[in-house]
Amino acid sequence: MKTNRRIFLGTTTLAAGAGILSSFSPDGNILPRYRPMGNGLKLTFRPYELQLRHVFTIASNSRTTTAVMLTELEWEGFTGYGEGSMPPYLGESHQTATKFLSALNLSQFKDPFRMEEILNYVDAVLPGNCAAKASVDIALHDLVGKLLNQSWYRIWGYSAENTPLTTFTIGIDKSAEVIAKTKEAAAFKILKIKIGGGNDEEMIKSVRSVTNVPLCVDVNQGWKDRQEALDKIHWLKEQGVVFVEQPMDKTNFEDNAWLTQHSPLPTIGDEAMQRVSDLEKLHGVYSGINCKLMKCTGMREAHKIIEMARSLKMKTLMGCMTETSCGTSAAAQLSPIVDWADLDGNLLISNDLFEGMKVVDGKVTLSDLPGIGIRPK
């Protein structure tokens, strides 16, 4: 009892002015309770350029770097980390993200737990800017998770060992390079092959010349004719492919729906799927969806998307862009309940700044740290 009292006095003194009300647990431990106080949230951000390990080619373009915005959200001595990743084809850049984040006034919010209100405000400031919005959402989740001293996968009630294998992505390239990259990816138990660039068969055959692991393919809207697409899917199934991502143009609901209806493999909408409001109209058009934090403004909406997709009995894939371990670790919090994960973004870069989720024996492996589960390297 003496010890308890000492703890209590020490802590209440420390807590004065720190937004904390403490109470006792049944076994005498102190439970801190964070409450709104005078100080608002403090957002800082800085641009960063990710260096890709390999030139990255998909159906529409090639590149060697990815622009990201790194954020920090501070409150009462705690810091949450966030990231917005901005591949050029999505229209965001260091410039647009700087403009967006500079326009935010988060100091008006004295209580980080009011996530609905804070993130509705962020979403309403300007349209678009989804990656910049995600950089705030992720930092807020990291902050609140740290205040609760639990990882988000635990706050959401999921079990760490249910995480799936992650795919590792092999971009479109010539046969020799594809073979070399596939050999390098020997640690992965499932690969995602980018196709739709005119050499689909060569891509798959190159990969299959060195590995027998299950494959999935990402067409990135590259196919133009639905019958030809269906013929390819039948062939891909024979090659051990498990799903086909974004087979045709994202605006072509009719052909994608026809393909889904006839396809022997599940189809996954990616470019067609951004916000939770898209989900209803994609139901029936694709077998499932690829949810990425950078498309849907972050973890809060991603959680809604994944849970709603499951309620609609749609397949779920948790994806990412090229990102540091900050972005991929945030996405990984949702991975215990998805069918597939494509969380290799941090493995595709050479200048990661964080340590967090890892891939162990090909499986997404969550860190034990609170919030989004990262620490700066």
Add this chain to the structure above:
Amino acid sequence: MKTNRRIFLGTTTLAAGAGILSSFSPDGNILPRYRPMGNGLKLTFRPYELQLRHVFTIASNSRTTTAVMLTELEWEGFTGYGEGSMPPYLGESHQTATKFLSALNLSQFKDPFRMEEILNYVDAVLPGNCAAKASVDIALHDLVGKLLNQSWYRIWGYSAENTPLTTFTIGIDKSAEVIAKTKEAAAFKILKIKIGGGNDEEMIKSVRSVTNVPLCVDVNQGWKDRQEALDKIHWLKEQGVVFVEQPMDKTNFEDNAWLTQHSPLPTIGDEAMQRVSDLEKLHGVYSGINCKLMKCTGMREAHKIIEMARSLKMKTLMGCMTETSCGTSAAAQLSPIVDWADLDGNLLISNDLFEGMKVVDGKVTLSDLPGIGIRPK
């Protein structure tokens, strides 16, 4: 620093064997982290009979008591409280709930944070038994919220002041009794009038003879002809009614959809809406849904239902049965994001056992306590 060290030593000693890992917050406070240890969850339960303040009559029946099952879920010295309310027309009873809860083996779960896994297990043990399942779900939420030392509305990111007014329910009765009950309900800013019992006009006129507050009506499937129903809705709109609940038979999708399409007031599906899997097929049939913990197995599924309904742009009503403040306080955690609340269940009984959410100036008012926000009286 000396104080910090003392706290740390004291706490780790206390924590040994208590499933707790502590760490420091930036300002020197101790953050407890609960971890799976040797001990499983311990469930206890007891039957209880709620005494209703008034004979309660809806379109289908009358009664003066409601059977409930009260649960407690213990883990590492913490106790979560739960309740299952079983109005007779839903088919559950003390007997069925005792059988169901006796069949559960929750001691196999060593970590209450694994809510998805625990509640999937509970749901799969037997079909039906939704109120009995809710009694476990609510106790688990209360327990986990206490371990996080936060209310669920805060863990979910909602803001307390956004709670709606609650309706107070006036059952079907003769004019004099309706007038007396309406006068008694003067503290409420919106009333729910049960109709569909053959005296609709008399019910509304009796209420309107003593109050001008907005009304909503609950037909409980009482209307049989859709054109007559539509005519009534037009008349009800003139009487200041804001929505119409379950106008026709729950299995009659066609007529309810026709009514929704033509109605000048929003329609709400109640008896038609149970589990999250029902939501998709009710989209287009009703303007919104009435979500009750006792129908959908508890807070976890209710959270999914309310968030999904919002994503589908459907109206949301958080309802309840006659319940102690345990059940209504659990439901109230979701009320900051719903359009309307019908959380008067604890006010309809004379032998409440808990103190929790209150109605202040007609508005749902959340308690500051962690978990579902209750304490035993």
